[in-house]
Amino acid sequence: MCGIVGATAERSVAGILLEGLRRLEYRGYDSAGMAVWDGAAINRLRRAGKVQALADALDSQPLEGSSGIAHTRWATHGKPLEHNAHPHMSGDKLAVVHNGIIENFEALKQELVDDGYLFTSETDTEVIAHLLDRSVKTGISLLEAVNSVVGFLEGAFALGVIHQERPGELYAARKGSPLVIGVGIGENFIASDQLALLPVTDRFMFLEEGDTALLTQENIQVWDRTGEIVERKVSRYEHGVSAADKGGFKHYMLKEIYEQPAATQAAFHDRIQDGLVNENVFGEQAAKIFDQVKQIQIIACGTSYHAGMIAKYWMEGLAGIPCHVEVASEYRYRPVVIQQGTLFISISQSGETADTLAALRDVQDQILASLTICNVPGSSLVRESDLHLMTNAGPEIGVASTKAFTTQLVALLLTTLVIGRRFSLTQEKEREIVNALQQLPSLIEQSIAMDAEIEEMSQAFAEKHHSLFLGRGTLYPVAMEGALKLKEISYIHAEAYPAGELKHGPLALVDKDMPVVTVAPRNDMLDKLKANLQEVSARGGELFVFAGCTQNLQSAEGVHVLGMPEIPEILEPIVYTVPLQLLSYHVAVLKGTDVDQPRNLAKSVTVE
Ligand code: G6P
Numbered sequence: 001m002c003g004i005v006g007a008t009a010e011r012s013v014a015g016i017l018l019e020g021l022r023r024l025e026y027r028g029y030d031s032a033g034m035a036v037w038d039g040a041a042i043n044r045l046r047r048a049g050k051v052q053a054l055a056d057a058l059d060s061q062p063l064e065g066s067s068g069i070a071h072t073r074w075a076t077h078g079k080p081l082e083h084n085a086h087p088h089m090s091g092d093k094l095a096v097v098h099n100g101i102i103e104n105f106e107a108l109k110q111e112l113v114d115d116g117y118l119f120t121s122e123t124d125t126e127v128i129a130h131l132l133d134r135s136v137k138t139g140i141s142l143l144e145a146v147n148s149v150v151g152f153l154e155g156a157f158a159l160g161v162i163h164q165e166r167p168g169e170l171y172a173a174r175k176g177s178p179l180v181i182g183v184g185i186g187e188n189f190i191a192s193d194q195l196a197l198l199p200v201t202d203r204f205m206f207l208e209e210g211d212t213a214l215l216t217q218e219n220i221q222v223w224d225r226t227g228e229i230v231e232r233k234v235s236r237y238e239h240g241v242s243a244a245d246k247g248g249f250k251h252y253m254l255k256e257i258y259e260q261p262a263a264t265q266a267a268f269h270d271r272i273q274d275g276l277v278n279e280n281v282f283g284e285q286a287a288k289i290f291d292q293v294k295q296i297q298i299i300a301c302g303t304s305y306h307a308g309m310i311a312k313y314w315m316e317g318l319a320g321i322p323c324h325v326e327v328a329s330e331y332r333y334r335p336v337v338i339q340q341g342t343l344f345i346s347i348s349q350s351g352e353t354a355d356t357l358a359a360l361r362d363v364q365d366q367i368l369a370s371l372t373i374c375n376v377p378g379s380s381l382v383r384e385s386d387l388h389l390m391t392n393a394g395p396e397i398g399v400a401s402t403k404a405f406t407t408q409l410v411a412l413l414l415t416t417l418v419i420g421r422r423f424s425l426t427q428e429k430e431r432e433i434v435n436a437l438q439q440l441p442s443l444i445e446q447s448i449a450m451d452a453e454i455e456e457m458s459q460a461f462a463e464k465h466h467s468l469f470l471g472r473g474t475l476y477p478v479a480m481e482g483a484l485k486l487k488e489i490s491y492i493h494a495e496a497y498p499a500g501e502l503k504h505g506p507l508a509l510v511d512k513d514m515p516v517v518t519v520a521p522r523n524d525m526l527d528k529l530k531a532n533l534q535e536v537s538a539r540g541g542e543l544f545v546f547a548g549c550t551q552n553l554q555s556a557e558g559v560h561v562l563g564m565p566e567i568p569e570i571l572e573p574i575v576y577t578v579p580l581q582l583l584s585y586h587v588a589v590l591k592g593t594d595v596d597q598p599r600n601l602a603k604s605v606t607v608e
Contacts, residue, residue: 018054028597177192344368352376439571479580542558
């Protein structure tokens with residue numbers, strides 16, 4: 001989704017803004033632009049397509065100046081063309097960048113057209129520029145104008161504004177879309193994501209809902225939604241600048257797959273005390289809240305939803321507590337019955353997904369409490385939930401989620417254990433699972449060691465248009481996640497089915513052009529799954545089966561068995577995910593697609 005960078009400094013800011021945009025590329029976008037104040041005027045440059053197109057344009061028409069704003073746009077209103085790219089200007093004096101959607105822009109636009117404003121784009125953002133200009137022309141200050149205009153805007157937004165007559169000043173506002181202030185020495189910055197600013201600072205101030213801010217080189221002043229001046233805490237970025245680099249890997253996605261042994265370990269190792277999960281890590285109120293929980297409602301989107309589906313098997317199967325899971329975009333728009341004692345768990349890598357956040361806000365006053373499983377400290381979901389458990393995966397740049405997913409699973413397993421001990425989970429069982437978790441990093445390493453074999457296997461997919469993924473039990477959501485990964489980055493149509501549903505439709509599709517990937521559990525479902533595999537084989541389908549060595553499955557004509565390490569059953573969904581990630585990665589590389597920034601997708605979906 002859209003990305004914002006802004007800077008006010010003594011030095012020239014164009015390079016800082018451009019590097020910031022490059023670091024936001026992973027979020028997904030289709031055009032880019034920049035506006036810089038050169039001491040006298042605001043100059044703007046925009047290009048459709050990649051940030052590199054903007055960089056090339058800057059080579060021939062450099063923008064010099066000490067304050068500016070820049071943006072990567074992910075089209076919502078109006079096609080991804082240069083005239084719709086941000087920054088948007090009102091006349092030549094005022095420039096605005098915006099993330100989010102202004103829901104009432106049509107009415108506002110009509111008003112502005114009636115007042116004589118000419119629109120040069122189809123975007124909702126342009127109304128903000130003209131509204132600010134109109135307000136300033138009434139004689140109020142730009143700060144007052146920003147405060148008054150944000151009051152007219154319905155929907156979600158994060159804004160950055162500069163004005164020709166306010167040298168060195170950078171205005172920011174947020175409601176519903178993330179915005180962070182980067183605190184420098186004699187220079188200050190804004191961005192939609194800390195990663196954009198890591199080359200210039202590691203100190204950040206997170207704006208709260210409804211905040212506006214005025215940044216100059218020396219000062220940062222923040223007002224809350226009621227107009228009161230407030231202090232917002234400055235925190236340091238914990239992961240080190242290099243965590244956001246490719247570190248010698250060809251793609252971020254591959255690096256992030258390889259980081260999973262360490263990332264999953266970071267998700268549990270500090271949280272274990274005397275062989276049991278320390279529930280204080282969920283927050284001060286955790287024990288009191290968990291004591292009252294009667295059921296769980298999990299809400300998430302995309303890959304995070306798949307993590308939620310696996311958690312349902314654990315919550316009901318292990319903890320013995322009723323658990324419902326639903327995608328946020330459905331849940332938030334239907335009448336729901338929320339039972340007493342519901343713990344609302346939102347799962348989100350970014351903590352900013354618009355539907356997940358809206359679902360939480362909608363039910364706040366009907367639930368017992370909320371818990372967020374998240375990878376981004378200080379994100380909206382973390383701030384707005386009663387409890388949170390960070391996944392500790394470190395920055396994930398590849399749009400297709402990998403380590404964020406496996407660490408979510410670890411966090412959800414810890415959650416199952418602390419809630420389960422209040423239900424049907426014995427201490428002995430908890431110890432057994434905690435013990436099993438210690439093996440997780442090494443088991444993931446062993447699956448990563450299958451990389452070369454999987455790369456070879458990927459050749460059977462590169463020319464295909466469709467594929468089927470099958471799984472049972474906790475490995476059914478793993479099959480869904482495998483299919484999602486393949487779709488996202490290789491653009492091959494992939495569908496996942498619980499293996500038992502094969503006969504109820506998908507079997508009709510199976511032929512030699514439809515590779516079938518199966519994740520075969522070791523549990524009591526294995527015999528049933530073997531029967532399903534026969535059904536595929538008998539119809540000429542080419543089968544790729546990931547299975548443990550003791551599962552007594554042999555490769556044969558049209559059946560390729562890939563031997564997985566022996567894995568404690570509870571960890572199967574986490575470890576079996578890894579080869580499927582590698583498979584989609586290698587297929588995408590063979591197809592030559594943009595692995596880290598697949599077409600049309602965004603890392604953080606901050607609009608509906
Ligand atoms: C986008 C991303 C997915 C992610 C989903 C939910 O679609 O491309 O990788 O799973 O959003 O995001 P969240 O940040 O809430 O986990």
